[in-house]
Amino acid sequence: MTAPTLVQSAAVxxxxxxxxxxxxRRRRGSTAGLVLRTAVAAIAAAVVFxxxxxxxxxxxxxxxxxxxxxLRLWPSALTLDNFARAFERYPVGEWFxxxxxxxxxxxxxxxxxxxxxxxxxxxxxxxxxxxLFLVALATLMIPVQAIMVAQFRVVxxxxxxxxxxxxxxxxxxxxxxxxxxxxxxxxxxxxxxxAARIDGAGHVRVFLRIVLPLSRPLIAVLTxxxxxxxxxxxxxxxxxxxxxxxxxxxxxxxxxxGQTTPDYSGIMALALLSVLPMVVLFLVFQRYFVQGFxxxxxx
Numbered sequence: 001m002t003a004p005t006l007v008q009s010a011a012v013x014x015x016x017x018x019x020x021x022x023x024x025r026r027r028r029g030s031t032a033g034l035v036l037r038t039a040v041a042a043i044a045a046a047v048v049f050x051x052x053x054x055x056x057x058x059x060x061x062x063x064x065x066x067x068x069x070x071l072r073l074w075p076s077a078l079t080l081d082n083f084a085r086a087f088e089r090y091p092v093g094e095w096f097x098x099x100x101x102x103x104x105x106x107x108x109x110x111x112x113x114x115x116x117x118x119x120x121x122x123x124x125x126x127x128x129x130x131x132l133f134l135v136a137l138a139t140l141m142i143p144v145q146a147i148m149v150a151q152f153r154v155v156x157x158x159x160x161x162x163x164x165x166x167x168x169x170x171x172x173x174x175x176x177x178x179x180x181x182x183x184x185x186x187x188x189x190x191x192x193x194x195a196a197r198i199d200g201a202g203h204v205r206v207f208l209r210i211v212l213p214l215s216r217p218l219i220a221v222l223t224x225x226x227x228x229x230x231x232x233x234x235x236x237x238x239x240x241x242x243x244x245x246x247x248x249x250x251x252x253x254x255x256x257x258g259q260t261t262p263d264y265s266g267i268m269a270l271a272l273l274s275v276l277p278m279v280v281l282f283l284v285f286q287r288y289f290v291q292g293f294x295x296x297x298x299x
Contacts, residue, residue, distance in 0.1 A: 052275065058268040059083070082269040086256070089263075092270060094245055095252040098164075099231060099274075102248060105168045106230040111222045113173040115215065118181020119207050123193060133182070139175045148239060155240060166240035171230060177222050184218040185211060220285045228278055249274040 059082055061075035086092055120126075121133050155166040188211060196206045212219075234250040241247060247255065249270065256267050 055268050055272055055275070058265055059272045061265065063263070063265045082263075082265040083273075085263065086266040086270050089266070090252065090256060090270075091245065092252065092273070095247050095249050096273070098246055099248040102164055102167050102237070103227050103230045105164065106171045107223055107226045109168065109172045110174060110177060110226045111219060114177035114181045114222055115212070115219070116207070117173065117178045118185050119203075119211055121178065121182045122185040123206070123211075124203060133178075136175045136178055145235070148236065151236070152239060161240065162242045162246070164246070167230075167233075167237050170236065170240075171233075174226070177226065180221065181215075181218060184215060188214055224282060224285055227281065231274075231278060 057073065057075055060078050060080075061072070061082075062077060062079055063082065063085075065072065065076060121129060151170045152161075155161045155170065158165075158169075160166045160169070192210055192214075193206055196210055201209065232250060233248075234254070237248050238251050238254070241251065244255070253267060253270055253274070256263065256270065
């Protein structure tokens with residue numbers, strides 16, 4: 001056997017030790033990174049979940065027990081007295097209905113206007129379109145508190161102050177919702193729109209027959225964001241609603257806290273009732289929520 005043949009045989013028989021070590025190191029590094037990310041996510045989830053858990057404990061604990069010296073992470077006895085006491089002393093049912101009615105109307109009006117405006121900015125060419133869109137986005141930099149006086153003058157001028165409409169109409173259409181709708185509709189293939197236009201479809205038919213069926217993730221995102229914002233809105237409904245019978249749940253919580261002897265256990269029970277619908281709604285539509293943001297190009 002010649003020398004070159006011996007060298008080649010030795011090279012083939014030699015184990016690939018140099019390539020295995022980096023591979024093991026990469027695996028260890030990826031495992032350590034996974035463990036670290038999992039630990040950080042678990043800690044963040046615990047920090048976020050603990051206030052909700054504490055509210056749950058106080059709501060189902062006997063009155064005043066959670067505020068006694070020492071840390072209680074579980075009620076000594078489960079009770080519904082806090083819920084019953086809140087419903088007996090305050091019109092919680094009316095507050096809940098008011099929140100549902102106002103939230104539903106605001107959501108329907110706002111989502112509809114946002115979708116229509118987003119389609120107009122994305123698919124209809126008209127003079128000043130880009131300038132008008134930039135002006136709409138610029139309103140995001142204006143604090144809500146800065147326009148409350150103007151909103152108050154508008155609702156009083158329209159003679160709707162103190163009614164549901166004084167809360168619903170100022171919240172109709174949002175700059176962020178228009179931006180989100182425009183970005184989502186731009187991602188819809190132009191070929192579908194052009195094919196419909198060739199068949200004689202106008203903008204209304206294209207919007208109803210093509211854009212809306214493909215925009216279910218977007219509609220879910222807009223619905224959740226709008227309903228969550230209107231459900232938790234406090235400052236403007238406090239100004240616009242003057243009758244106690246029209247109060248929403250956030251204002252009702254403030255009303256309960258402002259009593260001479262606040263019932264904090266009852267407040268926690270009402271706060272839990274206020275939070276649960278939004279949590280359930282998000283869990284049901286979270287898949288569409290993520291898809292809507294992903295397809296809108298927002299990360």
